[in-house]
Amino acid sequence: MKTAELRQKDVAGLQTEVKELQKAHFGLRMQKATQQLNNTAQLRVTRRAIARAKTILAEKQAAK
Numbered sequence: 340m341k342t343a344e345l346r347q348k349d350v351a352g353l354q355t356e357v358k359e360l361q362k363a364h365f366g367l368r369m370q371k372a373t374q375q376l377n378n379t380a381q382l383r384v385t386r387r388a389i390a391r392a393k394t395i396l397a398e399k400q401a402a403k
Contacts, residue, residue, distance in 0.1 A: 340388065345395045353396040360389045 388393035
């Protein structure tokens with residue numbers, strides 16, 4: 340998800356997005372551990388997406 344799309348969401352929406360991304364990242368880590376993950380670059384993408392969402396969430400919470 341792009342930064343502009345994340346900025347349009349409210350705090351609750353961002354929190355659910357972070358949780359969904361963390362679940363996806365956990366699934367990818369388990370696939371890697373069991374040698375089922377073909378594209379290991381997905382781990383990097385999801386990790387950075389989580390960081391992006393958390394950063395925007397912190398900005399919105401600090402603005403209150």
